[in-house]
Amino acid sequence: MGLVKEGEKKSIFTYGTLKRGFPNHPLMQDLMASGDADYLGRYRTVEKFPLVCGPFRVPFLLNLPGLGDRVWGELYAVSNQGLARMDELEGTSLGHYERLPIKVSVVGEEADECAEAEAYFGHRSYTEEMWRRNGEKGYASYSETEARGYVRRGDRPRNLTFLDQIRIFVSSPPPDSSDSFLIGV
Template sequence: MGIEEEGEERAVIFTYGTLKHGFSNHVLMQDLISTNDAVYLGVYRTVEKYPLVCGPYRVPFLLNFPGVGDRIWGELYAVSRIGLDRMDELEGITRNHYERLPVEVVRGTENVKVMKAEAYYGHRSFAEEMWKKNGEKGFCEYNQEEAKGYIKRKDRPVDVSFVDQIRLFVSSSSD
C-alpha cells in the first residue's frame, strides 16, 4: 500500500480528522510536507461505508466496521517512513489509541480509480463500545461543526491516560 516517490516507497495515508487542513494537528502534516516527508494527494473518500464518531474531547474515531455508517471524506497523503513513524506516534499506535489498517478510497466524487491506502481506526479494544456510546450514529465528515468542543492534547488532564479517558467516556451515562 505505497507509492514510489523519489526512489522511496511511501505509505499512502487517508486522514479524516484533526490531521486535515484547518484542524489542530495539521501542523504535523505541514511539518512533514516542509521536510519532504509527506506529499498532499488531494480530497478522497472511502469506497466502503464506515462509522465516524467522536470520543472524549471531541476526538474523531473511524471505526473498522465496513458497510456501516457513511462513505467518509478526508485527505490523502504519501508519507515517508520517517513521516509514518511521527504519525504513528501522534495517533498512539503503541498505546492502543488507534491502529493503522487498510482502506480503499477514491478521489472526490469519482468512483473510477480505487486507491489502496491506510487509515487510523479507533482501536478494536473499544470500537464497539464507542459505536454504541454514539447511539450507533456517525457522520460522513469531521468538519468544524463536528469539531466544536475539541480539546487539544496540551489542554487535557495529564494524570489520566487517553485510553482511560476513552474507557470513562464509553462507560459514562449519556448526556
C-alpha cells in the same frame, strides 16, 4: 495524480484533526516541508465506516465496514520517517489507534476508481463500545461543527491516560439534552 508505489511513501487517509484547517495539521505541514509527505487530494472511503467523536471531541474512524457513511478526508503520501511521527501522534503503541488498510476514491470519481491506502482506526479494544456510546450514528465528515469543543492534548487533564478517558467515555451513558454538561467528557 498517481499514488505511491510499493517501497516508496505509503498512502495515508486522514479524516480528522490532521486535515487542513484542523488542530494537528501542523504535523502534516512539517512533514511536507521536510519532504516526508505529499498532499494527494481530497478522497473518501469506498466503503461505509462509522466516524464518531469520543472524549474531548476527538474523531475516531471505527473498523466496522458497512456501518456509518462513506467518510471524506485527505490523502497523503508519507515516508517511513513521517509514518513514525504520525504513529506517535496517534498513539499506535499505546492502543489509542491502529493503522489499517482502507480503500479510498478521489472525490468526484466513481468508487471503482479506488486506491489502496491506510488510515488510523480507533483501536479494536473499544470499537464496539465507542459505536454504541455514539448511538450507532456517525458523520460523513469531521467538519468544524463536529470539531467544536475539541480539546488539544496539552489542555486535557493529566491525571488520567487517554485510554482511561476513552474507557470512561464508552462506559458512561450518552448525554441527553438535560445532561449537556457531559458533552466532551
